[in-house]
Each structure stands twice: as structure tokens, then as C-alpha cells.
Amino acid sequence: AQSVTQLDSQVPVFEEAPVELRCNYSSSVSVYLFWYVQYPNQGLQLLLKYLSGSTLVKGINGFEAEFNKSQTSFHLRKPSVHISDTAEYFCAVSDPRGTYKYIFGTGTRLKVLA
Amino acid sequence: DVKVTQSSRYLVKRTGEKVFLECVQDMDHENMFWYRQDPGLGLRLIYFSYDVKMKEKGDIPEGYSVSREKKERFSLILESASTNQTSMYLCASSPGDRRTDTQYFGPGTRLTVL
Numbered sequence: 001a002q003s004v005t006q007l008d009s010q011v012p013v014f015e016e017a018p019v020e021l022r023c024n025y026s027s028s029v030s031v032y033l034f035w036y037v038q039y040p041n042q043g044l045q046l047l048l049k050y051l052s053g054s055t056l057v058k059g060i061n062g063f064e065a066e067f068n069k070s071q072t073s074f075h076l077r078k079p080s081v082h083i084s085d086t087a088e089y090f091c092a093v094s095d096p097r098g099t100y101k102y103i104f105g106t107g108t109r110l111k112v113l114a
Numbered sequence: 115d116v117k118v119t120q121s122s123r124y125l126v127k128r129t130g131e132k133v134f135l136e137c138v139q140d141m142d143h144e145n146m147f148w149y150r151q152d153p154g155l156g157l158r159l160i161y162f163s164y165d166v167k168m169k170e171k172g173d174i175p176e177g178y179s180v181s182r183e184k185k186e187r188f189s190l191i192l193e194s195a196s197t198n199q200t201s202m203y204l205c206a207s208s209p210g211d212r213r214t215d216t217q218y219f220g221p222g223t224r225l226t227v228l
Contacts, residue, residue, distance in 0.1 A: 009154070032214055043118070043204055043219030044157075051214055090156060094213045101147075101172065102217065106156040 002027040002093050006105035013081055014113050021076040021108045023065075023091030033074040034092040034102065035065055044090060050074065061085070086112045117141070118220035120205055126226045133192040135223050137205030144210055146188035147217065148172075148180060151202040163188055195227045 003026045013019045025031060032051050036044040048059025055067040065076045074091060091105040121136035139146065145164050149157040149172075159172030161180040169180050177199060181189045188207075192199055203223045208215040 006156075036217075036219075041221070043206075043221045044217075045219065046216045049214075049216070101159055101162060104149075104157040106154055 002031060002095055002103050004091050004093050004103055004105035006089075006091055006108050008108050009106070010109045010111065012111045012113055015083055016080050018079050019077065019081050019085075019110065021089050021091075021110065023074045023076065023105060025072050025074065025091075025093045027072070027093065027095070029095065031093045031095060033065075033067060034094075035059065035063070035074070035076050036090045036092065036104075037061075038088045038090065038107075040087070047076070047089070081110070081112050083112050083114060085110060118205055118207055118218050120203075120220040120223050122223050123221060124224050124226075126228065127192075127195050128228055129196060131192075131195050131227075133195050133225065133227075135190040135192075135203055135205075135225070137188045137190070137207075137220055138186055139188075139207040139218070140186065141207070141209070141218075142185065143207035143218075144185075145208045145215075146182065147206040147208075148178075148188065148190045149204045149206065150174065151204055151222070157204065160190065195225075197227050199225065200227045201225060 005024045034049045035047040038044045048057045050057045050067045058064045088107045090107050092102040118139045147162040148160040163169045163182040179191045205220040206217040208217045
């Protein structure tokens with residue numbers, strides 16, 4: 001069975017600084033990987049996803065993530081954050097052969113400080 | 115743009131009441147999902163539906179049931195609400211392949227059971 005670990009529950013960072021939000025997954029098979037963002041008082045929306053091909057995936061709002069199969073990681077990065085990036089970020093996996101549903105991580109709350 | 119709407123943003127109910135949470139999507143999506151979101155636990159899947167009148171249990175179906183009589187509408191039912199069902203409930207939909215497709219989320223319903 002798959003599982004997803006987001007090691008950091010909260011990440012404070014100053015505006016214009018770079019940020020990395022970590023995601024590790026556990027699976028005996030290949031997986032599809034996703035990052036979603038939840039702004040305050042809103043539902044989740046997709047930032048980016050990895051299905052196959054290039055391991056560096058670019059998403060919306062300047063975010064990117066790198067799939068690392070050997071380290072079973074899919075860390076999210078942004079070179080320079082803005083106040084408006086303050087939100088909760090969720091990593092998720094789905095099993096290409098399995099029950100066709102996502103497994104979400106517990107989320108990382110990014111707080112961008114002025 | 116895909117729109118997923120949920121009937122209420124905030125709901126307060128008493129223990130033992132029957133509670134209906136409604137979700138409507140306007141993009142003819144095949145799949146619909148109900149999640150529960152709790153701090154430190156992330157999103158957990160309650161039920162999902164891949165077609166009208168078809169449903170499958172997710173990870174935490176106990177105490178809940180669902181109904182999908184029309185393609186655009188997916189209802190979550192708490193037969194007898196309990197205080198441990200106080201939570202944020204998120205509805206989502208996706209077009210076809212549940213493994214790879216983006217899920218589109220509603221804004222959520224924050225349910226308090228007294």
C-alpha cells in the first residue's frame with residue numbers, strides 16, 4: 001500500500017526567500033504524484049503533477065517539483081516566495097494499477113513573512 | 115472553468131441529527147469524491163462514486179453513506195451525527211481516469227456537531 005509523508009507540518013519563510021516543501025512516498029510500484037495548494041477558506045487546487053517523462057515538473061505560480069525515484073521523493077520548490085503563497089500544501093500519490101484513488105499527505109502550512 | 119459547489123460553508127447540528135451535505139459539479143465529470151479534512155491528518159477519503167448510482171467505500175466510511183442519483187450531484191449523509199464527525203468536509207470531482215486526472219475541489223463545508 002502507498003503512503004505519503006510530509007515531514008514538515010509548518011514552514012515559515014521570509015518574502016523573496018526560496019522554499020522547499022518535502023514529500024516522501026512509500027510504494028513498491030510506480031506511482032503518479034501530485035501537489036495541491038489550499039488557500040485560506042478555499043478548496044484545494046492542483047499546482048502540478050508528475051505522470052511520466054521529465055523528472056522536473058513545472059506548475060502554476062512559479063512552483064516546480066522534482067521526482068526522485070531512488071529517494072522516493074517529490075519535493076516542491078519555489079525560488080522566491082510572495083506573501084500570497086501563504087497556504088497549506090498537500091502532496092498526494094495514486095497507484096497506476098490500484099484502486100484509482102489518491103492518498104494525501106498530512107499537509108505543510110507555508111507561512112510567508114514580510 | 116470547472117465549478118464544484120457545496121450547499122453550505124458552515125453547518126451546526128446536534129448529536130443524533132441526520133445531516134445531508136450536497137455537492138454539485140457543472141462539468142459532466144464521471145468521478146466524485148467526499149473527503150474529510152482534519153488538522154494533522156490531511157485529507158481522508160470517505161466515499162467516491164465513478165458513475166450514477168455507483169459508489170465505493172474509501173478509507174473511513176463508518177458513520178457515513180452517500181447517494182448519487184444524478185451525474186452532477188453527490189450527497190454525503192450522516193445518519194446520526196456524532197461529535198467526532200465535527201470536521202471540514204470537501205467534495206471533489208474528476209473527469210475520467212481517477213489515477214491521473216486532476217481533482218477539482220469545492221470550498222468545503224465546516225460541520226460542527228454539538
